[in-house]
Amino acid sequence: MDNLTVIKIGGNVIDDSAALQRFLTAFAKLAGPKLLIHGGGKIATQIAAKLGVETTMVDGRRITDQAMLNVVTMVYGGLVNKQIVAKLQALDVNAIGLTGADASTVLSEKRPVKDINYGFVGDIKEVDSGQIQFFLRQELTPVFAPITYDEVGNLLNTNADTMASAIAVDMSHHNSVTLIYCFEKKGVLADPNDDSSVILELTPTLYAEYKAAGTINKGMIPKLDNAFQALQQGVSKVIICHADEVALAVEQGAGTTLKQ
Numbered sequence: 001m002d003n004l005t006v007i008k009i010g011g012n013v014i015d016d017s018a019a020l021q022r023f024l025t026a027f028a029k030l031a032g033p034k035l036l037i038h039g040g041g042k043i044a045t046q047i048a049a050k051l052g053v054e055t056t057m058v059d060g061r062r063i064t065d066q067a068m069l070n071v072v073t074m075v076y077g078g079l080v081n082k083q084i085v086a087k088l089q090a091l092d093v094n095a096i097g098l099t100g101a102d103a104s105t106v107l108s109e110k111r112p113v114k115d116i117n118y119g120f121v122g123d124i125k126e127v128d129s130g131q132i133q134f135f136l137r138q139e140l141t142p143v144f145a146p147i148t149y150d151e152v153g154n155l156l157n158t159n160a161d162t163m164a165s166a167i168a169v170d171m172s173h174h175n176s177v178t179l180i181y182c183f184e185k186k187g188v189l190a191d192p193n194d195d196s197s198v199i200l201e202l203t204p205t206l207y208a209e210y211k212a213a214g215t216i217n218k219g220m221i222p223k224l225d226n227a228f229q230a231l232q233q234g235v236s237k238v239i240i241c242h243a244d245e246v247a248l249a250v251e252q253g254a255g256t257t258l259k260q
């Protein structure tokens, strides 16, 4: 089984052009097949505000009405995705920018309305890892925007952490997959105000303790839920680290490594 590196890059790094360039330079140098999933929530919120579209987040998920869907499609599927692809091309990586709708790679369904109506938010149903494998065999590097599609022609906004986890799990049927969540901190921290307090190994028990104590909170909770799910469903290794340490993470480990 070939090794495959699946990397998710978050919105705070994408929003910082110097940090993004450093990350992409390191990503370009990584050996072996790899793929990238990007977020961009911060930029979407800024551009939506300029267009007079208000942002509402519930449990880390964006309420996505038609106006917001138009914004996130333009921002994630257009601006952010194509800028990353162009920068990777300049670094000699033959990247192909995709939403989940392209080549039917990530099919989802509109989240059912229960207590909250999330609007055009997609829950992933199926990843076509054979199709992604086909791109990799063509020596292309897929770069996914967090937009999926359903069977009746809707585009749907899908959390990028979830998309990375679902793609990594399905790709683990073909490859030994390392999934790396890159963001702007050194890893999962035992003290959110102290960058040197990285938790080197995180088990589900330890995670539950830190969560109950409130040390792990906000966006880190859905990220870790997705990350542990990937590990439980066949991904070989899951790491959460600083975007500047991606090469280190692949070569010898960095940040926080999840353990079963």
Ligand SMILES: Nc1ncnc2c1ncn2[C@@H]1O[C@H](COP(=O)(O)OP(=O)(O)O)[C@@H](O)[C@H]1O
Binding pocket: 009, 010, 011, 012, 039, 041, 161, 182, 183, 184, 185, 187, 188, 189, 190, 191, 192, 215, 216, 217, 218, 219, 220, 223
């Ligand atoms: N214990 C913790 N260690 C590190 N970050 C934490 C912790 N608890 C909460 N966070 C927050 O989680 C955020 C990462 O989640 P999120 O904002 O969704 O990132 P991304 O946009 O990269 O997906 C960090 O910016 C940080 O503010």
Ligand SMILES: CC(=O)N[C@@H](CCC(=O)OP(=O)(O)O)C(=O)O
Binding pocket: 009, 010, 011, 012, 038, 039, 040, 041, 042, 044, 060, 061, 062, 072, 121, 122, 146, 157, 158, 159, 160, 161
């Ligand atoms: C449904 C939903 O919430 N989608 C996310 C997709 C972008 C994302 O996940 O971006 P980050 O990784 O930068 O947070 C959103 O619109 O914010």
